[in-house]
Amino acid sequence: MGSIQNPAIFVVAQRASLALVLAGQFYGVTIEELRKPTRGRPYVARARQIAIHLTRSVFGLSHQQLAAEFRRDRSTVHHAHHLIARMREKNQEFDTSLKAMECLLRQSAGWQS
Numbered sequence: 141m142g143s144i145q146n147p148a149i150f151v152v153a154q155r156a157s158l159a160l161v162l163a164g165q166f167y168g169v170t171i172e173e174l175r176k177p178t179r180g181r182p183y184v185a186r187a188r189q190i191a192i193h194l195t196r197s198v199f200g201l202s203h204q205q206l207a208a209e210f211r212r213d214r215s216t217v218h219h220a221h222h223l224i225a226r227m228r229e230k231n232q233e234f235d236t237s238l239k240a241m242e243c244l245l246r247q248s249a250g251w252q253s
Contacts, residue, residue, distance in 0.1 A: 155199045156191075156209035158248050162241055163191035177211060192217055193224035194238070198245045 160174050167187040179185050192210055195201055196217075203221070207214040228235040 152201060152205050153209055155201065155249060156195050156206070158245060159191040159195040159198070160188075162245055162248070163187045163194065166190075166237075166241060175211070189220035189224055190238070190241075192220040194241055194245055196221050198242050199249075 160171055163169070164171055164174055164187060167183065167190070169184050169187040173180055173184045174188050174191065176184075180188075188210065192206055192212075195206060195209075196203075201209075203214045203217045206212075206217040206221075210217065212220075224238070228238055
């Protein structure tokens with residue numbers, strides 16, 4: 141039986157999955173839709189972008205790590221993170237929703253908020 145070569149890879153995958161589940165539940169999108177290799181409908185793409193942003197802001201993963209986990213190009217991940225950050229700056233209600241999601245994500249990962 142093989143062993144895990146790098147346990148950090150498992151942790152990265154687990155954190156990305158937590159963000160996907162949270163964003164999917166919040167926006168009514170299935171994990172299958174979020175993990176599809178295509179962009180999908182606009183609301184699916186937005187939920188995926190939010191999951192990427194949450195994973196980056198809460199866990200501090202690199203764009204390269206996020207690209208691997210979300211099965212996207214690094215430039216797509218970079219765009220998603222910065223797009224959502226700009227949206228947060230412009231819309232207080234959206235920012236408040238994301239703050240709540242960040243808190244839930246930290247709690248689900250076993251972190252103190």
